[in-house]
Amino acid sequence: MSDPTQLYLDLLKKSLMNLLYAEPDRIVMANGKPTPLHLARQDGSEWPLNGPMHSMIGMKRLNNIQHCLQDVLQNNIPGDVIETGVWQGGASIFMQAVLKVHKATSRRLWVADSFNWIPPPNPEKYPQDAASDLHTYRYLAVPLEKVQQNFLRYDVLDMNVRFLKGLFEETLPTAPIDQLALIRLDGDLYQSTMEGLMYLYPKLSSGGYILIDDYGAIPNCKQAVDDYRTQHQIMAPIIPVDWTGVYWQKP
Template identity: 50%
Template sequence: MAGYLKAHGVRNRKVLVADSFEGLPKPEPQYPIDATSKFHEQDFLRVSLPEVQGNFKKYDLLDDSVVFLKGWFKDTLPTAPTEKIAIARLDGDMYSSTMDALNNLYPKVSVGGYVIIDDYSIGYCAAAVHDFRAAHNITDPLVIIDHTGVY
């Protein structure tokens, strides 16, 4: 996304990158659907902030248009420094993570904006999407992208 904006000379938008940079959270009792999740044990899902920043730097994309929000979504997203979102791309795998992101970001998505859900093939994530849509009477189409993603 940062590369696209730079290539097209778009300077009036920011890319917010929210992640714990410490992997996924343990299942919380508040979200029983996540009870069987073992994602928090997966080391390959723990990628540090310096490593991610280093990857942006490799492509000369580490500037103040990219804002890193380090921490759990439930702590960082309620105060995410943006009023309007064009594209929210969610990739949190779990029910809790997807729900925290939808609750905090969906209300800021502009009319005509998009929400991309990378992990719809994961049952925890799909359940959060369905529950959120039902709770808010959202009837916009859920469009399949590939074997796992929808928007």
């Protein structure tokens, strides 16, 4: 007999990526190439221009969230869970669903985003982002109210979900987070990736996980991760998830 928890989580992943009623062989543009839809949504290589989705990170990265979070729960790794950069909220919704089905009621889910726009580059402080134009992509900006409505659609919004609205440099240093078991960074820029690492990684428990969404896709993000790991002599191996997502476990 199939495990009902796994059936629910698999169904939720397909729903978040709008795969339940999609035509799996329909051709979409993924990383600039015509690709069957089911393949594009496996590795999250499709931008959200081909129909409604609540997550564009793909099945492999959602599976990785599930693997890491269930390992944290099984091994009693202490701390809350956070995602920085949430778009429609799909990955955060999935994280909250995993917590709820495992009755992890003592852990909070922190959902951090400007909920307005990707901030323009700050080349004086972070010259690595000088050429970025992501702030001009208005469909990447999703209001807080829309993200909260999406949580309600999936019946996972409760008092354990805490929203941090604003720029990371303003919200993360003062957020009342004592300890983290899982961090997911999806900030795209060098600045937002570095700020997520600076303010959150020291709070990550031993045995906890950090997941990086844009390591393979955006050189600025990769450089921020590599710079931080070098500065802090982090030797834990970086493990690839798909063409862009990576993670490692804190020793």
